[in-house]
Amino acid sequence: MPSQPHPDRLLPADPRVRAVARELYRSVRALPIVSPHGHVDARLLAEDGPFPDPATLLVTPDHYVTRLLHADGVPLGELGVGQGSLDERQARQVWRRVCEHWTIFRGTPVASWLEAQLAEIFGVTDRLSSATADATYDAIAARLAEPDFRPRALFRRFGIEVLATTDDPCDDLTAHRALADDPAWTARVLPTFRPDRYLEPGDQGWRDAVMRLGEVSGIDTSGYRGYIDAVEARRRHFIDHGATSADHSHADPRTDPLTEAETSRIYRDALAGRATEAETTAFRRHMLLEMARMSCEDGLVMTLHPAVRRNHHTPTLRRYGPDTGHDIPLRAEFTDALRPLLERYGTAHGFQLVLFTVDETVFSREIAPLAGFYPSVYAGAPWWFLDAPDAVRRFQRAVTETVGFSRTSGFVDDTRAFCSIPARHDMSRRLDCGFLAELVAEHRLDLDEAAEVAAELVTANPRRAFKL
């Protein structure tokens, strides 16, 4: 049975509203993709080698896909997770697993995205099942061998104008440099400064991280002052390579300040392995405030994705590593947590802070009210567990009434699944147009206003929020 995505998918069911949505969608469908936050590796594009196989491209690294299969009883190892590169037999076996369990994805955006990719990129329109596993594998694999299916070719075909990656502060960014220096490459691929692990003295590996930070920056990080200097140096390095934002994710977004004496002492004790948990937490919170101070000075947009319990299942972490589907959201709180930061920098010229959440209770309660007063604050798009049609609709309705459209970030795909980028952005455009059409149908917005907003959400908003 064919599963060609329907041209009207995700548009409102009511025929009159759908007609308006369709008209709006037609006007934005082909606009270039601006992707200001995601997890594609820049080396993929710099090197431009062929993708190895369908499983490695579409399944193994994408915890959206693997987590639900795991819940359905498929061990992560059978999906290639933590196995290194797969041979043909293994890759085909992974693909078969997906196809056998395909019905569990019904009703999820993962199904929509994957079906859209198969149909629109690879021309595969058979519904996945045990019966179609091998044929679809073969069809995709055949395409991946063609030059038109190399990363750069796909990137161009996808119509991506800007793609921001997520990078470690110690990364030398040679892949970004190579792309920027390549006269044959005209799109922007920008690094994003992601310093989390350098700011958490309570984490295993922090000491090694700041030592390496010292080496890479050539600044002695054995004391707090040097550590700050080194972080600032690396931010400059990122800015020199095109970065416009720094991305932060901690268990909570508190920003309580410490004195310089306290930070110096905790830093020293943490290096010596003597800091308490309360101290390392206080240090991390202070550092988030410091990151805002640096953003005021160097202009990097500050994005905040807090309140996720990373690696919830330690046995899985040990066996398969992080980002394997068991990061679980926590309750979030921004109003009091960000107050010290916003008291200091909330109206600072040029400072921009984009707030993301996987706890949707803060959309109407905290994020929209904050973004509706502070010139620096933007309401970030629904993200991760919330980047799906109904969740996006809840976001639209929770946020717009308080902050309108201009204070929102526009869509972020946040994906490590390269080929899902167009499907995700397309979904977002459909949902925006559907929402706007409903406002028009209820006479809350005129059609010409809706058309303007639809286009702005795709391009003007992310460009403004992320200084692109």
Add this chain to the structure above:
Amino acid sequence: MPSQPHPDRLLPADPRVRAVARELYRSVRALPIVSPHGHVDARLLAEDGPFPDPATLLVTPDHYVTRLLHADGVPLGELGVGQGSLDERQARQVWRRVCEHWTIFRGTPVASWLEAQLAEIFGVTDRLSSATADATYDAIAARLAEPDFRPRALFRRFGIEVLATTDDPCDDLTAHRALADDPAWTARVLPTFRPDRYLEPGDQGWRDAVMRLGEVSGIDTSGYRGYIDAVEARRRHFIDHGATSADHSHADPRTDPLTEAETSRIYRDALAGRATEAETTAFRRHMLLEMARMSCEDGLVMTLHPAVRRNHHTPTLRRYGPDTGHDIPLRAEFTDALRPLLERYGTAHGFQLVLFTVDETVFSREIAPLAGFYPSVYAGAPWWFLDAPDAVRRFQRAVTETVGFSRTSGFVDDTRAFCSIPARHDMSRRLDCGFLAELVAEHRLDLDEAAEVAAELVTANPRRAFKL
């Protein structure tokens, strides 16, 4: 004025979507009822005596009905609560109260359920009011005297395939045994192990409870080890009588482990009346972890309904007893609370944990992400204050995008109002079909897929989640 329930009630208003919903509903309407969690007393069926009167059947024991009348100023005593058995005059008076205040139920599922019961079981289609109180009372009472309106006859007419009751660990389960041994009785009526009060040393009555546990099990419960052995023995007793699940409800679902030395000491101190509140709370949390350990060993599905402040209004508790309408929900937290349990048992073979909540904020934030990774975790259906059309729709939209349909428990009616069972399951089927029809209308699911899912939600899902 007649109030015959409309055949299209609760289906989406849009005519094209409704047509799809109607088709789906037609295909599942007559499927048998699987009721894996509720509060009907097995003796009702074992004894099969006639129901005494309309008030005792439909009003007095159902806190869904009495709580809103109480809010409207009717004392619980006037509704028969805490009055023992009612004579004809009293019962009629209770029914009159309901009819006089009937308009306050507008917009609530209680009105829908009661109207459906009256029309479809008793053939009463007059809208309730002072004017119709006596006539409707008489009509119902007349039916209750007929043999076709005895519990077993209704049970068969309702099409119930499995009914799980909720039972005290010390219950001898003779009613369940009698039903199982009765060759004329073919349906399954299963006990559910509900040990809450044995796990809360901070509660009044705990000491008596564990002493009685010792008597019933024939195991000395004066020490922690014997207490554990006795709990395990009672679980085996339940399993021998058909139980497939154990049900747990505490103020929070934390599962922090204690050492055996700590539990033994707190147990001893609690028996002696010397344990602090912190200690009894710690003990209860440890015991929830122990319950998971036992579930891994004996196979009982673990269901969790936490975060309700029981008996909020002490004067009402004193006068009328528990379950009288003033249990009020609390904020829930699962991500960190369940982490110790899931670290240990989350991927254990055969272990199943169904999570329920009356705090709907955890649907998208915690329950769906947990059920979308752990093979043991199921997202329980919306329950209690949330078992109503709009709340069910919020549940569907909050959970499905992250976990699809396969990781949900299917509907639980959780009712002590026997005659409301078909109305509640019918409501659930209508809402499922409406949701699926909307997904079809938005081209997010094909019609054949929707039809498969509609049937699975009714039967396959509860059977799987509750091991029926």
Add this chain to the structure above:
Amino acid sequence: MPSQPHPDRLLPADPRVRAVARELYRSVRALPIVSPHGHVDARLLAEDGPFPDPATLLVTPDHYVTRLLHADGVPLGELGVGQGSLDERQARQVWRRVCEHWTIFRGTPVASWLEAQLAEIFGVTDRLSSATADATYDAIAARLAEPDFRPRALFRRFGIEVLATTDDPCDDLTAHRALADDPAWTARVLPTFRPDRYLEPGDQGWRDAVMRLGEVSGIDTSGYRGYIDAVEARRRHFIDHGATSADHSHADPRTDPLTEAETSRIYRDALAGRATEAETTAFRRHMLLEMARMSCEDGLVMTLHPAVRRNHHTPTLRRYGPDTGHDIPLRAEFTDALRPLLERYGTAHGFQLVLFTVDETVFSREIAPLAGFYPSVYAGAPWWFLDAPDAVRRFQRAVTETVGFSRTSGFVDDTRAFCSIPARHDMSRRLDCGFLAELVAEHRLDLDEAAEVAAELVTANPRRAFKL
């Protein structure tokens, strides 16, 4: 381009549902306005002078309007905030700012309310923009000079039957008295007792406030007993001037009791500047319980609007004062917080407690369950950040299923923008009728029931909840 509000605005898009909604709306559109909670100054009506200019009337005092302009980069000073009275040049400049930035209000209720006011009160139907700024300013200004646009004339034209203001306990209420004594004035303008700052010994200014309370009441407030007597005396003063309710807003709604000895000691220490933060917080929580005790005795309805972090941005507070757009909601909790109060007074005859929230998570979790049991508790209408179409719809769906319609307060406009009152109430009526029409369309309510409810929500409910 004209922006005449559409006659069907905010009604459901589906034509059959809209037809029902339209019929319901027609039946309530012209009912008088009952406004039991708001922030209009009674002197406005007592003095009945002309409104000075469009900016002072429609922009400067309304933080709904100024906050989003501030977020878009317009300093509050450029909007006239904190500038005292504006001259013509300044006022026109403020209006120009609004018009230049008008597109940022797209999708917000602020746009709807302002457009409705311009069209329906001032006959201005040009869409606001830089191009139309001066002409619309002139048109409004011209109207404001006419006698028909004075406060009393507008009040009558708006069809307001009752308007409750919000007043300081030390206010002499001469404006209210003057209106009540004026034979030419027949509407009710009632004060509301708002004692927050007298109950917060931790606030700067508390000492001065209670000293002034002593002067105004003629009762020595140097000790706790006298302070209580003075508060009670001022409540009687308000009741003598027509007040029916007392309004309370604190960071949390806890109501833990202290002993008289503790309160007396903390009161004394607070006056002497020696009380700790924990003590002043405990005192405030005890005082909220005391306010309920007083309400039981004197009959003032108790309304509670908790959990807002006032004046989040201290630099803005210092420069522009309070109520300037940076009050940000906090997480709310009622179940445990109100338990001491409800244990004591929850079923007290004549006691009424209306619960409001800007944390919508408590609608289904706490407020509806409480209002669905306690005869004293009413679910207050969605308020402040939540008084917008989609938020109202979430409120309707979160609350009605548990408490029906009778336990809700009816709409409160809570506004300091006098001319927005009709637009806000009209929006509420449209949304009520739309919701009811949807229930009718899904056969959850009959049309005659919906019509009754629609009218009750407009008049019977606020009259009952606020004892009007």
